[in-house]
Amino acid sequence: VWRSGRAGARGGRKKVDEMELRYGFKQEFPPGMKLTKNFRSKLKEWQQLPYVRPYEPFDGRLKRSKDGLKRMEKRAVGMVHEFLSLTVEKMAEVEQVSQFRKWFGIDLNIRDLFLDHPGIFYVSSKGKRHTVFLREAYHKGRLIESNPIYEERMKLLELVAMRRRGMVVTNDRNTVRIRTRAVEAEENGEEEEEESL
Numbered sequence: 001v002w003r004s005g006r007a008g009a010r011g012g013r014k015k016v017d018e019m020e021l022r023y024g025f026k027q028e029f030p031p032g033m034k035l036t037k038n039f040r041s042k043l044k045e046w047q048q049l050p051y052v053r054p055y056e057p058f059d060g061r062l063k064r065s066k067d068g069l070k071r072m073e074k075r076a077v078g079m080v081h082e083f084l085s086l087t088v089e090k091m092a093e094v095e096q097v098s099q100f101r102k103w104f105g106i107d108l109n110i111r112d113l114f115l116d117h118p119g120i121f122y123v124s125s126k127g128k129r130h131t132v133f134l135r136e137a138y139h140k141g142r143l144i145e146s147n148p149i150y151e152e153r154m155k156l157l158e159l160v161a162m163r164r165r166g167m168v169v170t171n172d173r174n175t176v177r178i179r180t181r182a183v184e185a186e187e188n189g190e191e192e193e194e195e196s197l
Contacts, residue, residue, distance in 0.1 A: 023050055023074075025081065026136045027119030043119075049074050054105070076106045076113055077120060081134065084121075088149050090137035094123065094130040 024047035029035065035043075052075040080097060083104075084090055098110040106113075114121040114132050122133040137143060143150050 025120050028135045029119045051078055054079060076108050077117055079104045084134040090134040091131055094132050
């Protein structure tokens with residue numbers, strides 16, 4: 001299997017390991033994140049590890065060995081990745097995901113699991129809430145494969161944000177009209193254009 005990389009632009013091609021393609025996760029690191037050689041080599045080694053099947057029973061030996069812990073970690077990442085990909089917004093609160101640890105058979109700290117894999121998961125912390133996002137499902141803060149529920153939620157959030165940015169509320173005879181300054185400016189601009197014609 002061949003994949004063109006930087007060398008591909010210069011005429012060469014880079015050989016990609018079949019194990020990495022078969023067992024690897026899509027990695028999208030945040031812009032500006034510096035990846036050291038040590039981190040890259042560990043990531044490549046981890047990407048090539050085969051999965052432990054979700055319903056395969058664990059024996060004590062798997063938990064004790066270093067390789068076994070890495071395989072358990074990869075299984076946990078796979079389980080949470082699949083769980084998040086089944087949600088509507090491809091995100092969930094960390095506390096909600098940790099409620100499923102017992103049912104998923106994950107013996108690792110969920111929050112540390114997300115932080116150890118920044119190319120797969122993004123953890124947002126606003127106030128006391130910690131939310132985990134599936135990084136591959138988003139591009140520039142928007143869901144790539146949109147759905148009606150997500151679109152309606154985004155419209156609601158835009159309305160809430162508009163209110164905070166200075167909407168003008170006027171009362172005329174027990175009616176409430178809500179108008180943004182931008183809409184008023186556009187209407188004034190349109191009237192001026194019509195007068196100039």
